Structure formats: C-alpha cells, structure tokens
Amino acid sequence: MxxxxxxxxxxxxxxxxxxxxxxxxxxxxxxxxxxxxxxxxxxxxxxxxxxxxxxxxxxxxxxxxxxxxxxxxxxxxxxxxxxxxxxxxxxxxxxxxxxxxxxxxxxxxxxxxxxxxxxxxxxxxxxxxxxxxxxxxxxxxxxxxxxxxxxxxxxxxxxxxxxxxxxxxxxxxxxxxxxxxxxxxxxxxxxxxxxxxxxxxxxxxxxxxxxxxxxxxNSADFARVRTPEGDPGQREKLTAALSEAGGQVLPEQDGALRVTGLPLPRISDLAHGADVRLWELSPHQASLEEAYMRMTQGAVDYRSTVDERAALQQQMPGAVPQGAPYGYAPGAPGAPGAPMGFPPGTVLPGYAEPPAPPQPQPHAPGMAMPGAPAAPAASAPAAPATPPPAPPLPRLSRPRRPPPPPI
The missing domain is CATH 3.40.50.300 (P-loop containing nucleotide triphosphate hydrolases)
Structure with missing residues (x-):
C-alpha cells in the first residue's frame, strides 16, 4: 500500500x-x-x-x-x-x-x-x-x-x-x-x-x-425527452405540463428536451396525463471525461483563447475574404478570373530581379514618326537597319593607393 x-x-x-x-x-x-x-x-x-x-x-x-x-x-x-x-x-x-x-x-x-x-x-x-x-x-x-x-x-x-x-x-x-x-x-x-x-x-x-x-x-442528472418532430403542439403541451409540476425544461440542439427536477416515472405520468406521445425518455449518463472536466475546470493553468484570424484578415489590406471564388482579386469582389498574384515588377526577397522591359529609343531630329507624313528623301538621313550596340559599362576598379614616401 x-x-x-x-x-x-x-x-x-x-x-x-x-x-x-x-x-x-x-x-x-x-x-x-x-x-x-x-x-x-x-x-x-x-x-x-x-x-x-x-x-x-x-x-x-x-x-x-x-x-x-x-x-x-x-x-x-x-x-x-x-x-x-x-x-x-x-x-x-x-x-x-x-x-x-x-x-x-x-x-x-x-x-x-x-x-x-x-x-x-x-x-x-x-x-x-x-x-x-x-x-x-x-x-x-x-x-x-x-x-x-x-x-x-x-x-x-x-x-x-x-x-x-x-x-x-x-x-x-x-x-x-x-x-x-x-x-x-x-x-x-x-x-x-x-x-x-x-x-x-x-x-x-x-x-x-x-x-x-x-x-x-460531478455530473448533472437530467432526463432527455423527445416528442414527435412533426407535431410542435405536443412539445409545447409537454413543456407546459412539466413546468407546472416544478420541472426545469431546456431545449437541446437536436430537438430533444432536457428536464431536471423530476424523476423519469413522474415525467412519463405527466406526458400520459397531457396526452403527449414520447419518442424518447432516457436518463443522462455522464462520462468520466465530462465529470473530470467539471471537477477540474477551476484548476487548469493553460487555456486556449478565441482565434481572431477573421478580424485580422479584415484589417489586412488586400486580404481575400473567406469563401471568395477562385480568381478573386482585391478591388474586384466576386469577379472570377480576375488576375491574381503580385503586381508586375514586384521583386520578392530571395528571387532574381525580373529583366527590365525594353525602352523606346529617342527619335533623332528629322526621324519619321509612325503615322506622320514622310519627309523628303534628300533631307532625311538614312536610319540604320539595327540600333547601335550600347556602349560597354565602365569597369569598376579600386583606386590605387599612392606609393609610400621615400624613407
């Protein structure tokens, strides 16, 4: 021992x-x-x-x-x-x-x-x-x-x-x-x-x-009572009869009634006297887990809090709301197929920078512009077939230190 x-x-x-x-x-x-x-x-x-x-x-x-x-x-x-x-x-x-x-x-x-x-x-x-x-x-x-x-x-x-x-x-x-x-x-x-x-x-x-x-x-004793689902009148009659007899009646999520303060034989007699049919009349059988949670609810040191993820997403600019269709883009709510992703030219950390788009070459004086009338051939210099190559970038080199002064 x-x-x-x-x-x-x-x-x-x-x-x-x-x-x-x-x-x-x-x-x-x-x-x-x-x-x-x-x-x-x-x-x-x-x-x-x-x-x-x-x-x-x-x-x-x-x-x-x-x-x-x-x-x-x-x-x-x-x-x-x-x-x-x-x-x-x-x-x-x-x-x-x-x-x-x-x-x-x-x-x-x-x-x-x-x-x-x-x-x-x-x-x-x-x-x-x-x-x-x-x-x-x-x-x-x-x-x-x-x-x-x-x-x-x-x-x-x-x-x-x-x-x-x-x-x-x-x-x-x-x-x-x-x-x-x-x-x-x-x-x-x-x-x-x-x-x-x-x-x-x-x-x-x-x-x-x-x-x-x-x-x-450590568990609450109560009875589960269920009346025919297609007849809400019988449910109301039973609730009134049980409440008048001193019972406490609470609705359950599945449609049943939780009755406390009355034993099962008394609930059956009240239903019979009110001419109410019962589909279920059973005592509540608590589990050890339920009794343990009720006993130790005041002695728990670590408790979880509500996840505020939905509120956080609403505050973030450009966040996709929950249940949005595929292809949703901020600024076009509910528009499927809208472009998604980052704006063009965005550089993400760790990724190579995208190549710069080609820039239009400046027009020399007298060069013909698209859609403009052609100038006389004598006054217009011949344009090269291909643009001249860009001059090479100057190489960067360290500045040389001056030689030390003679001793």
Whole structure:
C-alpha cells in the first residue's frame, strides 16, 4: 500500500504539491488524474524517493522508499520510457537492471515474452518506436515481480491492440493483490481500467473516490425527452405540463428536451396525463471525461483563447475574404478570373530581379514618326537597319593607393 500524509513540495517560490494526503490500496487499479502542471509527476517522484518532500512523508508498505530492503523487488515503476541507453539492446538493458538488483537472468526473457518483445530482444533500443519503448519500460517495471507498481502514461504511443493489452494486464495485476497506481490523461481508458480515482489540481487533492461515485457526484442528472418532430403542439403541451409540476425544461440542439427536477416515472405520468406521445425518455449518463472536466475546470493553468484570424484578415489590406471564388482579386469582389498574384515588377526577397522591359529609343531630329507624313528623301538621313550596340559599362576598379614616401 502507498500512503501519503501532508505531502508538500516546493521549488523555490513555486509550490508543486501542497498538503496532499491519500492511500493507494492493493487489489484495485487506482487512477491518478489531474491537469498538466497539477503535480502528478512530482508526487510519483516523491513516492519513489527521487525527490525529497519539503513537508510531510510518503511510505510504501509502511517504509520510505529509500529504506525498503531490495526496493526493485518490491516496487516497479515506469516514469519515462525514453530513459534507456540507445546503444543497448532490449535484453542487454534489462540484464543490466537485473544484475544490479540480484535478479536471475532467466527473468529477463520471461518479461520480454510478457510484453511481446521477444522477437526484437537483441535489437538496439534507439530504433524502437514509441510503443515499443513503452513495452520495454513496462518490462523493466515487472523485472523484480514487485507487489507495488507505478505507471505514468503507460499507453502513450501504443496501438489499439497494445492499449487493450495494457488495460487487461493492469486488471490482472490488481486481481493478484498488487497495488497498481496509474497516471493518465486518457479519460476513456481510465473509465475502463481504473476502479478508484485520485484527482489533484494545482498540487491539492480534489477527489478520492471510486469511479462510479466520482461520475455521479460531478455530473448533472437530467432526463432527455423527445416528442414527435412533426407535431410542435405536443412539445409545447409537454413543456407546459412539466413546468407546472416544478420541472426545469431546456431545449437541446437536436430537438430533444432536457428536464431536471423530476424523476423519469413522474415525467412519463405527466406526458400520459397531457396526452403527449414520447419518442424518447432516457436518463443522462455522464462520462468520466465530462465529470473530470467539471471537477477540474477551476484548476487548469493553460487555456486556449478565441482565434481572431477573421478580424485580422479584415484589417489586412488586400486580404481575400473567406469563401471568395477562385480568381478573386482585391478591388474586384466576386469577379472570377480576375488576375491574381503580385503586381508586375514586384521583386520578392530571395528571387532574381525580373529583366527590365525594353525602352523606346529617342527619335533623332528629322526621324519619321509612325503615322506622320514622310519627309523628303534628300533631307532625311538614312536610319540604320539595327540600333547601335550600347556602349560597354565602365569597369569598376579600386583606386590605387599612392606609393609610400621615400624613407
């Protein structure tokens, strides 16, 4: 069993965990939930003796982790699947851990088979995928056949088959009487795996209860009621009857009614008394994700803001409005086929400057202009067949320094 009493950890002016007390009992999978930055990883590090608490204490089986005799045989943990020397093979990595803990080498092959890495046991871990690294980390946690197991995001990077395997494996370990403590952000997976939940926010305990009670306590109970869609009169009659009986009725986006304050049998009796047919009458079943979001909504440190991209595009000169047809050009709204792109002669950074268009040559005195009457041949000098070549540009050279004065 894991027991934390008044656990507090400060890093300078920042308090990561404050006065945290809980128990993780054997025989059940206990989920450890909380937003990013809530102190979950810090709490696990203090359980494993990697961080010293500022105040309070935490014990495993009645002892601090550092005082446990042969701790790797009593506690197994997966905190960082990437904490593996990339040049070692999977078998060599586990063999080194086994030798340090006095575990026989045959156990290495056993756990490799348990996690499904027996075919890649002699490959270097630097070529492993994220899911294979997770399996190797689970194998390392199982190496000493411990009674207490801690896992931080154990299904990260696993495929659906691997996630199902981890879920069933956690339940199997708990059914053997072991203490299983799992931290995860996948609410749907925790709903299927965990029996008990410990939820923290900003380093403080928010909830310590089983999954069913947590969902029931942190979700709104209401009934969904639906009347025939082609008869709005029945919907209005039912709304009036439910409101008169003390219920609160709110319309849903899909056309149903959300009714609170009345049990389902009472709603059915009121509909029957008002001669209203019901197409749906069902209790609302909240999910763990919904209950978790409602519980932790005040403990989230990182929130997204509304993207103001539309307003930004309206302020930018020459911006193409959303939904404009292909070929739209500023100044000609809605005109398909209008010229697009940059004005002629625009030079973009990193691109060569376009060649200058040919300039008309100046006319010499007496030269005939297009469309003008021809001058007498005697007074008009003969024009050359081709324009004379442009004189070459003068070469740029550095000015020579004057010779030094004689000494």
């Amino acid at each position: 894991i027991e934390a009493v008044g656990l507090t950890k400060r890093y300078g002016a920042k308090t990561a965990v404050y006065n945290l007390s809980f128990q993780v009992r054997p025989g059940a999978v206990t989920g450890f939930l909380g937003p990013n930055g809530s102190g979950k990883s810090t709490t696990m590090r203090m359980i494993l003796g990697l961080d010293e608490p500022t105040a309070g204490h935490v014990t495993v089986g009645g002892y601090p982790f550092r005082k446990l005799p042969n701790a790797p045989r009593q506690v197994g943990a997966l905190l960082d699947a990437k904490a593996v020397h990339g040049g070692r093979s999977a078998r060599h990595h586990l063999l080194c851990l086994a030798q340090l803990s006095g575990i026989p080498a045959r156990r290495v092959d056993e756990v490799l088979g348990v996690v499904g890495l027996q075919n890649v046991a002699r490959k270097r871990s630097k070529g492993f995928s994220l899911g294979m690294g997770q399996r190797l980390g689970i194998a390392a946690a199982l190496l000493g056949d411990p009674q207490v197991l801690l896992f931080d995001e154990p299904v990260n990077g696993l495929d659906p088959e691997g996630i199902l395997w981890v879920r069933n494996f956690m339940k199997q370990l708990a059914s053997e009487g072991r203490t299983v403590f799992v931290s995860s952000h996948l609410m749907s997976e925790m709903a299927l795996t965990a029996d008990h939940l410990i939820v923290i926010g900003r380093g403080q305990l928010l909830a310590d209860m089983n999954v069913k009670d947590f969902i029931s306590y």
